[in-house]
Amino acid sequence: MLVNQKAERMSLTERVYGALKQEIFDFALLPGDRFTEKEVAERMSASRTPVREALTLLQREGFVDVLFRAGWQVKPFDFHKFDQLYELRIILEQAAVRKLCEMDGKPDLDALKNFWLVAASDRQDDGPTVREADERFHIHLVEACGNEEMARVHHNITERLRIIRRIDFTQRPRIEATYQEHAKILRTIIKRRAEQAQLLLKSHIEESQAEVRKITLHMLHEARQTQSPPRSA
Template sequence: MKTVATQSRVNKNSIPVRKKVYEHMKSDILSGRLNPAERLTEEHLAEMMGVSRTPVREALYKLESEGLIKPLETRGFIVSADSKEEVEELFEIRSILEGYALRIISEKITEEDLQRLNGFIEKAEEALEKDRINEVFKWNTRFHDTLHELVSEKLQLYRMIVSMRKNVLRHRKDTLQSSDGAKRTLDGHRKILLALRLKDPELCERTMRDHIKQAKEDALQTLIGVYKK
């Protein structure tokens, strides 16, 4: 177990180990592979992944700063279980930020952008008719991504939105599993597009807030099951 270390030092693709560890753990957490009950200690993780504690620590600190794990009262960390309240608040903050973003967008959106957004909605509608829920999810994601790109010049706002969305991702997919939720989501997107067409900042902000609040309700609905057990 000693000389093995030398070979792993030679890193040809030059992706830092710390980054790999971070990505690996994040993916485990978001996918649910890592259980919120589990205790995480530096040494254990390091051994698990065959690396030293140094990069593990750095990954842990980063995950903590993003709220994906929490320091334990004793030692070590645990995967933060989203309480119902936390999920609610996450959506609430998203509704504020993205609502404001849509206001900004409405002031500068072009006809071409509107066409593009419309395209995604139509694609999603088609997929919905064919009951391909996964595809609906894909197009809806595109819709939101496009909106986010349209505020990307507000760099800090953009970053906050993207980072919030990553955290919400695990709930989002569940929501759309039901074709009922998918229908509601699509409906929301249509309303958003309309508000954008009218170029009414006030309406845009309100519509987006409502949309995300609806998404919140859907997410909570699916969460009930999770917390019941």
């Protein structure tokens, strides 16, 4: 699980920061939800000061908005932003893959090979497990290319997209496709065919993006249908 780092020697601000972000990822706080510093402080058994510092950070990172003297809000879905983040993600990962292919030594991709280049019978088929592994796959690609700043930026983008990407692994065929595409990308990188690896990666991400968009629109449509009668009294 991608839970908090070591709890030892961590400031309250950091703990609250991580907990709030996790609540957003888990949909415990839904996009558009409003809340107050006091609520959060009580829920996390802290005072408003560390809560405010955590919220200030989350605001800067685009997870929440502050409403002047009127509470806070989980940033509502913004598909335009998601598209921009996907595009940026592709740019960074393509650059990372190119670097990996042109690296002097051999890039360290063992962890990825051990998970993704396995016999069909050894594959995981649990949605959440594969989703997490998928995220690690892409993060690892960027980390392996050796540019820490690039990895940091990419990590932030990944977190911003996490809320929406989890939708992609609710269906079995997508898991299958992910295995095949990741395997192909890895093999192409190992063969150091930069151009092709970049193309494969781009298609892979864009397919996932398209799938997410499709399902999201479907969900929104259904939600609208279901909740249509707001009050029957």
